[in-house]
Amino acid sequence: xxxxxxxxxxxxxxxxxxxxxxxxxxxxxxxxxxxxxxxxxxxxxxxxxxxxxxxxxxxxxxxxxxxxxxxxxxxxxxxxxxxxxxxxxxxxxxxxxxxxxxxxxxxxxxxxxxxxxxxxxxxxxxxxxxxxxxxxxxxxxxxxxxxxxxxxxxxxxxxxxxxxxxxxxxxxxxxxxxxxxxxxxxxxxxxxxxxxxxxxxxxxxxxxxxxxxxxxxxxxxxxxxxxxxxxxxxxxxxxxxxxxxxxxxxxxxxxxxxxxxxxxxxxxxxxxxxxxxxxxxxxxxxxxxxxxxxxxxxxxxxxxxxxxxxxxxxxxxxxxxxxxxxxxxxxxxxxxxxxxxxxxxxxxxxxxxxxxxxxxxxxxxxxxxxxxxxxxxxxxxxxxxxxxxxxxxxxxxxxxxxxxxxxxxxxxxxxxxxxxxxxxxxxxxxxxxxxxxxxxxxxxxxxxxxxxxxxxxxxxxxxxxxxxxxxxxxxxxxxxxxxxxxxxxxxxxxxxxxxxxx
Ligand code: BES
Ligand code: MN
Ligand code: ZN
Numbered sequence: 001x002x003x004x005x006x007x008x009x010x011x012x013x014x015x016x017x018x019x020x021x022x023x024x025x026x027x028x029x030x031x032x033x034x035x036x037x038x039x040x041x042x043x044x045x046x047x048x049x050x051x052x053x054x055x056x057x058x059x060x061x062x063x064x065x066x067x068x069x070x071x072x073x074x075x076x077x078x079x080x081x082x083x084x085x086x087x088x089x090x091x092x093x094x095x096x097x098x099x100x101x102x103x104x105x106x107x108x109x110x111x112x113x114x115x116x117x118x119x120x121x122x123x124x125x126x127x128x129x130x131x132x133x134x135x136x137x138x139x140x141x142x143x144x145x146x147x148x149x150x151x152x153x154x155x156x157x158x159x160x161x162x163x164x165x166x167x168x169x170x171x172x173x174x175x176x177x178x179x180x181x182x183x184x185x186x187x188x189x190x191x192x193x194x195x196x197x198x199x200x201x202x203x204x205x206x207x208x209x210x211x212x213x214x215x216x217x218x219x220x221x222x223x224x225x226x227x228x229x230x231x232x233x234x235x236x237x238x239x240x241x242x243x244x245x246x247x248x249x250x251x252x253x254x255x256x257x258x259x260x261x262x263x264x265x266x267x268x269x270x271x272x273x274x275x276x277x278x279x280x281x282x283x284x285x286x287x288x289x290x291x292x293x294x295x296x297x298x299x300x301x302x303x304x305x306x307x308x309x310x311x312x313x314x315x316x317x318x319x320x321x322x323x324x325x326x327x328x329x330x331x332x333x334x335x336x337x338x339x340x341x342x343x344x345x346x347x348x349x350x351x352x353x354x355x356x357x358x359x360x361x362x363x364x365x366x367x368x369x370x371x372x373x374x375x376x377x378x379x380x381x382x383x384x385x386x387x388x389x390x391x392x393x394x395x396x397x398x399x400x401x402x403x404x405x406x407x408x409x410x411x412x413x414x415x416x417x418x419x420x421x422x423x424x425x426x427x428x429x430x431x432x433x434x435x436x437x438x439x440x441x442x443x444x445x446x447x448x449x450x451x452x453x454x455x456x457x458x459x460x461x462x463x464x465x466x467x468x469x470x471x472x473x474x475x476x477x478x479x480x481x482x483x484x485x486x487x488x489x490x491x492x493x494x495x496x497x498x499x500x501x502x
Contacts, residue, residue, distance in 0.1 A: 005144040005151045006189035007210050011137055012117075012161040014178050016170045020051045020120050023164055024083035030115040032158075033084035034107055036092045036100075036122075036132075037067045044122030051120070053082045059089075069093035070106045070480075084118065097131045100124075101414050104135020105481045111158035112140055123166040127412060130177040134414075134492065136161065137181035138481040143192045176309060183305035184491040186210070190297035191473070191486025195273035195290040199243030200321035203270060203293065207248045207300050207319060214252075214307040221247040232338040233345070233360035237353040238322035240277060240330030245322035247361065248296075252306040252315040263314040264501065265371040266303065266494065267361045269354045269378035270296030270321035277324045277350030278332055285382075291486045292354070294473040295377040296321060302494045311498045316369060320357040324350070336435045340364050343457065346432040348440035354380045355439060355451055359458040366460040373402060373501075374462040376455065377469060377490050383447025385471030387420070393472045393489065394420045396452040397465040406465055409497035414481070415489055417467060426450050430457070467493075 017023040024033070035048045046056040054077075065073035071091035077084055090107055093099045111117050119136075121129065142154030163174055190198065190206065198206075204220045211218040223244035226234050231247060238245030254261065271292035275281060281289070296319035303317035331337065335347045337356065341363040345356065358378055365374050384394045395410075395417040397403035403419050410417040426449060429441030437457060441450035452466050472489040475482035 005153050006193060007186055007206060009141065009182065009185040009189055010153050010156050011178060011182050011185070012140065012157045012159060014133065014161050014163065014174050016174055017162050017164045018166060020048060020164045023118055023162055024051055028116045031084045032086050032088050032111055032114055032117045034088045034090060034117055034119045036090050036103060037065055038092055038095055039067055042122070048120035052077070052084055052087060054087070063089070065089040065091070067091040067093065069099035070102045072106050072110050074110070097127055097412065098414050100128050101131040101135040102480045104132040105139030108136040108139025108141070108157060112142070112155045114158045116160045117158045118162045118164060121163060121165040126167060126169070126173055129163070129165055129167050129170060129173050131414065133163065133174050133177035134181040135481055137178060138184060141185050141188065141483055143483060143485055144189060146194065179305050179308045180492055180495050183301040183495065184488040186301040186304070187294065187297040187488030187491050188483070188486045190300070191291045191294045191488065193290070195323070198272050198293070199323060200238070200246040200270070200272055201243060203272060203296065203319060203321050204246045204248050207250055210300060210304050211250045214304045216303065216307060217251040217253070219249040229340070230338070230342070231340050231360045231364070233340065233356040234320060234322050236331040236335065236337040237324055237356050240327035241323035241325040243272070243323050248319040248321065250300060250303045250317045252303050252311065254310065254312050254314065256312060257314060261312070261314055262372040262501070263316065263369065264373045264375065264498065265316045265318060265365040265369050266299040267318045267320065267358060267365060267374070267376035268295035268297070268299035269293065269358055269380065270319045271353060271357065272321060272323045274324045274351070274353065275326050277353060278326060278330050279350045280326055281351060288474055291474050292379050293321065294379050294469060294486050294488070297486070298377055298488060298490050298494070301488070301491055302498070305495055306498060309495065309499060313498065313501050315498060316371070318361045318365060320361040322353070322357050324353040339458065341367055343437060344435040346435040346438040348438050348442060352440045352451070354378050355454045358455055362455060362458040366458065366462055371462060374459055374464045375467070377467040377494070379470045379473045380468045381448045381451045381470050384468035387448055388418055388471055390471050390475070392416045392418050394418060394448050394468045395465060396420055396422050398422065398456065398459070399463040402463050402465050405500070406493070406497055409500065410493050413492035413496040415493040417493065420449060422452055422456060423449055427453055430454055
């Protein structure tokens with residue numbers, strides 16, 4: 001079943017233990033013992049090696065393992081003589097959260113396809129333990145493949161993983177880290193799904209399936225409903241496609257909710273393929289555009305995970321789904337489009353379609369959902385990638401406390417965001433001679449900033465934040481926690497932030 005490969009990505013069976021010798025005494029075939037190595041030798045690593053029936057000094061002298069973050073040294077052990085088949089020594093370098101997360105990712109990669117792993121972690125801090133497990137889950141992932149036998153999962157991650165750690169509530173920490181990183185895998189799976197499969201209706205169907213599994217409420221607007229309620233932006237962008245647009249709303253309501261429980265609305269850009277429209281992209285620029293729906297995949301995966309994590313606030317995800325295609329019915333440069341709520345927009349470039357679909361969803365959220373915080377995430381501008389490249393995402397916000405909270409969540413989740421200005425000096429460039437607004441600020445530069453200024457016109461007086469993941473949303477390489485393709489960047493950050501929002 002296609003849905004299951006994507007919405008149910010394979011993840012190891014994770015458990016915890018507190019006594020390494022006891023865990024290793026349990027017989028298991030083809031087991032690998034994983035021992036992290038800090039910058040300098042520690043008593044914990046010596047204890048782990050001893051428990052595996054090895055002499056620490058001898059192992060270190062013989063193999064001279066590297067201790068930089070993510071460096072992996074493999075040691076085969078003699079069958080019968082040791083409680084594990086092999087030993088994986090993994091550097092965690094300076095021991096920062098990022099170092100532990102990327103070391104975990106290398107363990108995830110190195111243990112793919114194996115039966116069992118035991119992680120001898122000593123007594124890590126809670127956030128270190130979580131970062132390690134997240135890294136393992138993310139690094140263990142490979143893209144599904146669409147084969148002659150249908151869609152199949154990629155290489156499986158290690159079958160079972162036991163975390164041996166002397167840390168309070170290790171069980172709960174591991175469980176949460178798996179939920180968070182698994183949500184990111186769901187976002188990735190959706191992002192790498194080919195665009196001939198994932199049109200807007202398909203995305204809506206995935207949202208229904210996932211929401212049903214978690215007991216969340218779903219509403220889907222088809223093209224008729226969009227027209228009768230005035231979603232002119234989604235309809236304009238989707239007009240050139242054989243696959244009509246959709247708006248999807250998924251609601252997480254905590255069981256403890258009372259009328260005063262805050263509501264966060266998350267809006268995701270869901271362009272299932274971005275040809276650029278009539279102002280068509282050059283072929284190089286178009287190649288990656290099946291991932292232009294990453295924002296919508298992330299907000300969907302996040303709202304589903306909120307249910308599993310018992311996030312105590314109301315969370316509503318809005319997926320603004322359309323395909324930006326070339327056709328006689330496509331919207332044109334110079335058109336005037338009426339967005340949800342009535343604001344008219346002069347189309348400056350059909351390739352700036354993201355802000356048009358986002359404007360409808362943001363205006364709907366502001367007018368109908370009374371959010372305490374409105375946040376959107378979008379692969380919005382090539383300019384974001386030019387400004388901050390591939391590991392940091394521009395953040396824009398109308399509220400300092402909100403911006404600070406997101407920056408902090410970015411630091412602890414390893415998904416770094418950098419606040420950029422909603423510079424009023426450039427706002428005039430969005431004035432139009434023929435409509436309420438023009439949608440690109442031609443000749444001004446600062447494309448990520450002016451796109452954010454455009455979105456701000458649709459959020460009313462809300463506390464609002466915008467993440468532009470055009471640079472971070474895709475990776476060209478298998479490296480760190482990322483695999484080639486969609487990264488799901490923002491999933492961990494949003495969940496960290498939501499878990500802390502009260
Ligand atoms: N989806 C693109 C942005 C993008 C570019 C995402 C590269 C990922 C990688 C967006 O719809 C787009 O085409 N933006 C244009 C806007 C311009 C026409 C004002 C851009 O950034 O060039
Ligand atoms: Mn575009
Ligand atoms: Zn786009």
